[in-house]
Amino acid sequence: MTADPRAGTVADGPAHALLFLTCRRSQPVADTSQSDDMSPTARTGLSAHWHRLSIRQKQVVWAWAFLAVPIVFYIVVRFYPTGNAFVLSFQEWNLLGSREWVGFENYVDLWNDPVFWIVFVNTFEYLIIGTPISLVISFFVAYHLDKVRFMHGTIRALYFLPFMTSAVAMAWVWRWFYQPVPIGVFNNFLAQFGIPQIEFLQSTSIALPAVLAPAVWAGLGFQVIIFMAGLRAIPPTYYEAARVDGVSNWTMLWEITLPLLKPTIVFLVVFSSIGFLRIFDHVFNMTTNNPGGPLNSTKPLVLMIYETAFGGRSQMGAAAAQTVVLFVILLIVSLVQLRILRDR
Amino acid sequence: MANLALRDLVKTYDRTEVLHSINLDVQDGEFVVFVGPSGCGKSTTLRMIAGLEEVTSGTVEIGGQVVNNLEPKDRDIAMVFQNYAIYPHMTVRKNIAFGLRTSKMTRAQKEARIEEVAGILGMTEYLDRKPNQLSGGQRQRVAIGRAMVRDPAVFLFDEPLSNLDAQLRTQMRLEIKKLHRRVGSTIVFVTHDQVEAMTMADRIVIMKDGHIQQIGSPAEVYHAPANTFVAQFIGAPSMNLLDGRGTASGVTLWTGAALATGPGAEGKALTIGIRPEDLHVVESGGVLTGIVSVAEPLGSETLVYVDVDGKEIIASASGRTPPVAGDRIALDLDVRNLHVFDAASGEALA
Ligand SMILES: Nc1ncnc2c1ncn2[C@@H]1O[C@H](COP(=O)(O)OP(=O)(O)OP(=O)(O)O)[C@@H](O)[C@H]1O
Ligand SMILES: [Mg+2]
Numbered sequence: 001m002t003a004d005p006r007a008g009t010v011a012d013g014p015a016h017a018l019l020f021l022t023c024r025r026s027q028p029v030a031d032t033s034q035s036d037d038m039s040p041t042a043r044t045g046l047s048a049h050w051h052r053l054s055i056r057q058k059q060v061v062w063a064w065a066f067l068a069v070p071i072v073f074y075i076v077v078r079f080y081p082t083g084n085a086f087v088l089s090f091q092e093w094n095l096l097g098s099r100e101w102v103g104f105e106n107y108v109d110l111w112n113d114p115v116f117w118i119v120f121v122n123t124f125e126y127l128i129i130g131t132p133i134s135l136v137i138s139f140f141v142a143y144h145l146d147k148v149r150f151m152h153g154t155i156r157a158l159y160f161l162p163f164m165t166s167a168v169a170m171a172w173v174w175r176w177f178y179q180p181v182p183i184g185v186f187n188n189f190l191a192q193f194g195i196p197q198i199e200f201l202q203s204t205s206i207a208l209p210a211v212l213a214p215a216v217w218a219g220l221g222f223q224v225i226i227f228m229a230g231l232r233a234i235p236p237t238y239y240e241a242a243r244v245d246g247v248s249n250w251t252m253l254w255e256i257t258l259p260l261l262k263p264t265i266v267f268l269v270v271f272s273s274i275g276f277l278r279i280f281d282h283v284f285n286m287t288t289n290n291p292g293g294p295l296n297s298t299k300p301l302v303l304m305i306y307e308t309a310f311g312g313r314s315q316m317g318a319a320a321a322q323t324v325v326l327f328v329i330l331l332i333v334s335l336v337q338l339r340i341l342r343d344r
Numbered sequence: 345m346a347n348l349a350l351r352d353l354v355k356t357y358d359r360t361e362v363l364h365s366i367n368l369d370v371q372d373g374e375f376v377v378f379v380g381p382s383g384c385g386k387s388t389t390l391r392m393i394a395g396l397e398e399v400t401s402g403t404v405e406i407g408g409q410v411v412n413n414l415e416p417k418d419r420d421i422a423m424v425f426q427n428y429a430i431y432p433h434m435t436v437r438k439n440i441a442f443g444l445r446t447s448k449m450t451r452a453q454k455e456a457r458i459e460e461v462a463g464i465l466g467m468t469e470y471l472d473r474k475p476n477q478l479s480g481g482q483r484q485r486v487a488i489g490r491a492m493v494r495d496p497a498v499f500l501f502d503e504p505l506s507n508l509d510a511q512l513r514t515q516m517r518l519e520i521k522k523l524h525r526r527v528g529s530t531i532v533f534v535t536h537d538q539v540e541a542m543t544m545a546d547r548i549v550i551m552k553d554g555h556i557q558q559i560g561s562p563a564e565v566y567h568a569p570a571n572t573f574v575a576q577f578i579g580a581p582s583m584n585l586l587d588g589r590g591t592a593s594g595v596t597l598w599t600g601a602a603l604a605t606g607p608g609a610e611g612k613a614l615t616i617g618i619r620p621e622d623l624h625v626v627e628s629g630g631v632l633t634g635i636v637s638v639a640e641p642l643g644s645e646t647l648v649y650v651d652v653d654g655k656e657i658i659a660s661a662s663g664r665t666p667p668v669a670g671d672r673i674a675l676d677l678d679v680r681n682l683h684v685f686d687a688a689s690g691e692a693l694a
Contacts, residue, residue: 240396241429245490246417246446255442259433 082327088320095314106321115296116304116322123277123301125208126215127333130276134216134223135268141220142227143257156228160221167218171285174214175201178286201286204297211298215282219275223268230264231257266341270334277330278302301326346407346420346497346530347372348393353402355388355554363388363554365402370532370547375524378534379541380551381577386534389551390500393532394423407497417446422491423500426507430475430486436462437471439486443493461489464526481512488520492527501533505540517543538578542566550574568683572690575617575683581647581658583683584623588616595684599653601631605679609686609693617683620647623659623675625667630674632657636667650675 053061089106093099110116145155162170177185178200187197200210234257242252258265280302284291291307292299301322309319348370355363363385370376378386391397393404395416403410411419422443430439437458444454462468465485475483484504491499501520505513521544524531535541541548542562550557550565550573558570569575569583576582587598590609595616596602603616623632625648634652639661646666650657650673659675667673684693 235427235429237425237427237429238431241423241425241490242442243396244394244416244421244423245443245494246415247442251445256431260431262433 085320085323088317089324091317091320093316095316099317102317106318107325109318110321110325115299118296119292119299119301119304122208122297122299123279123329126212126276126279126300127273129209130212130216130279131269131273134219134272135265137216138220138223138268139227142224142231143253145224146228146231156225159224162218163221165218167281168285170214170218171282174282175286178210202294204294207287207294207298211283211286212276212279214286215276215279218282219272223272226264226268227261230261234260262341266338269341270337273333273337274330277326277333280306301329347374348498348530348532349403349405350389350393351403351405353389353392353404354400355385355392355397356400361400361554363392366556368549368556368559370530372530373528375521375531375533375544375546376549377541377545377547378532378549378551379536379538379577380557382536384551385554386536386551387502390423390502390532390534393498394421394500395419396423420497421500422494422496422498423502424484424487424491424504426503428475428483428487428504428507430483430490432475435472435474436467436478436486436489439475440471440489440493443490447494457493461492464492464523465489480508481516484508484516485519488523492523495527495529497530499529499531501531503534503536505535506537513540520544538580542578548578550577552577568692569617570692572615572617572685575685575692579619581620583617583619584657585685586616586618586655586657587687588614590614594679595682597631598655599632603631603679603682605682605684609684613687614693615685615687615690617685618677618681620658621645621660622681623657623677625659625661626674626676628674630676632675632677633672634675636669636671636673639666639668641666648673 050058088099090101090103091099092102092106141159145152145159148155176183179187180197180199181187181191184200186200190196190198198206201207238256238260239252242256247255277300279300283298283300283303284306287293287298292303305319305322305326308315308322348368350366350368353363353366354361366389368376378389380386388397392399393406395411395414399412403412405411406419406421416423431442434442440458440461441454444457447454449457458471459468462471465488467482467485467489470478470482475486478486484507487504504520505516508516517540520533533540533544545562547559547561548565549559552573558565558574560568560570565574565578569578572585576585588595590612591602592607592610594603594605594607595609595614597616632650632652634650634657636648637651637656638649640647640649641663644663646661646663648659648661648667650659652675657675661667685691686693
């Protein structure tokens with residue numbers, strides 16, 4: 001799979017490689033026994049060999065030549081650390097000393113840790129509240145924005161802006177919104193109507209949704225853009241035909257738009273679920289004095305991992321075990337979603 | 345049971361008028377074909393009949409009732425689109441059933457109706473397939489089926505055959521015509537293919553730049569074109585258009601040849617039209633002589649491109665002993681087959 005020296009002789013490689021990637025099942029690569037005749041006339045021999053390959057074989061060679069770079073990259077920066085984390089989850093390590101094998105102890109500790117179960121529930125709350133709400137809102141926005149001609153670009157940019165903004169800056173702005181009178185915007189607004197103050201970030205029941213709101217808002221722009229692209233891809237004659245058939249807008253939405261948007265919806269469900277399961281920045285920055293508080297009521301799994309690893313005691317093994325648990329959760333959730341949404 | 349009438353129909357997009365005062369009466373059960381080059385306004389007219397496009401001014405009447413402000417569903421029409429517009433996520437049965445969504449039939453009646461339509465179209469065995477498991481022609485049939493189930497008064501077709509290959513197109517052409525015979529609805533059919541128009545239509549409406557050029561039966565528009573545009577648009581290969589001038593007894597061609605077409609246009613600059621099949625290759629004499637530049641054998645006949653005094657003329661010669669390139673040949677014609685047009689306006693002179 002490494003770069004083939006023969007690869008340099010033909011100029012239109014990328015096209016071949018792409019062609020290969022898009023339309024070919026892989027086939028045994030060019031006969032490797034050819035490397036045995038590295039004779040004095042190796043150069044001419046090599047180019048002769050290259051020319052003897054069929055177009056298909058050349059495509060395969062090129063494809064692997066180009067795939068080699070990302071494969072090496074992924075092995076170094078992705079697979080190796082991932083594997084290392086799995087190993088580490090069965091060890092104890094404080095970053096400085098040596099690593100000691102402890103078997104399943106890290107997992108058992110985690111199981112018996114009441115905070116873990118709170119965090120576990122919180123993480124799923126972020127997922128279960130965040131994903132549907134953000135998808136419904138972004139679809140609603142995209143569906144209507146698609147029909148608006150007036151200032152279309154500007155409105156779309158407004159929705160996209162939060163997505164480009166730093167999560168830290170945003171979290172701090174929202175944090176300010178949530179402050180009590182006379183600072184916080186929301187409480188000021190409520191006060192005008194004589195509604196009592198809401199302790200957004202201090203109440204154990206409201207803090208989690210309060211932290212989730214800016215996260216939903218931040219992701220909205222991206223989802224709106226993706227939904228709009230999906231909507232644009234539906235041929236307008238589908239709707240015209242339906243109009244001639246006299247069906248209601250509601251029927252069009254449920255029987256034409258949504259089914260045809262399914263690939264987009266599947267993508268966004270999986271993508272945003274992963275995002276909510278890994279929520280961190282918003283929580284961390286909105287609850288800095290007491291990360292994940294009050295009483296762990298907003299703490300997600302990633303924050304717990306962060307605290308275990310870097311929160312003073314440097315329990316790298318335990319943090320690795322938590323990471324593995326997160327990985328398994330992400331994997332299961334994604335697979336289940338793909339399964340459910342694929343067929344039918 | 346409905347006739348269709350367009351009265352002074354005008355369509356304007358952002359101050360650009362694309363349709364100028366269209367007037368047309370379609371009888372109940374008639375098969376009318378709109379034909380014309382790309383961008384002439386055929387689809388726009390059809391979409392205004394369907395109610396998918398706002399009418400700028402004038403009226404659309406269906407069954408004697410002005411329908412300008414009626415929603416498409418209230419016009420008792422059905423439309424078949426160029427890209428079929430059948431839903432990829434629904435089976436053929438569901439696609440056809442979609443046309444019955446708002447109907448008041450019972451479930452069993454709907455089922456029976458779907459089966460009946462599928463039977464007519466020969467699609468019974470495909471009812472439970474998805475569109476991506478069908479050929480182009482079968483998809484087209486599904487689209488027609490969806491239009492048919494509702495038994496509309498007027499069928500509208502917008503270039504339904506242009507995505508099909510030549511052979512399938514010929515076949516579907518025939519099937520649509522048979523279907524028309526069978527269900528007897530009024531049909532308005534849009535195409536840019538003059539062969540489709542000639543073969544299917546009871547009456548042809550020829551359009552150009554948002555104006556109707558001529559309305560008539562296929563024979564009328566072929567044998568008595570109203571102007572040079574129609575003369576050249578209908579018929580393949582196109583009619584030859586020759587320069588000439590009116591004389592006391594007829595016309596003189598640009599070659600100097602005098603033809604006794606009768607008086608009436610003395611001194612006027614004229615355009616003389618003659619169809620290739622009306623030009624005969626003769627041994628001697630003849631009205632025009634020239635050198636053959638290209639000969640195209642088609643089997644039954646051979647098309648010869650003849651250079652006559654610098655002007656290329658197409659003639660049809662016998663398929664058995666065709667002239668070859670380089671031959672000097674003489675062409676004869678019957679003055680009764682000439683079409684005489686005013687050179688300035690292009691309008692036919694009686
Ligand atoms: N939405 C629109 N906005 C502005 N101009 C339009 C619009 N739709 C059509 N037109 C113009 O109206 C004219 C007629 O268009 P139409 O689609 O009716 O042509 P057509 O005869 O169906 O051509 P084709 O054979 O290519 O389908 C064209 O010049 C086109 O540019
Ligand atoms: Mg058109």
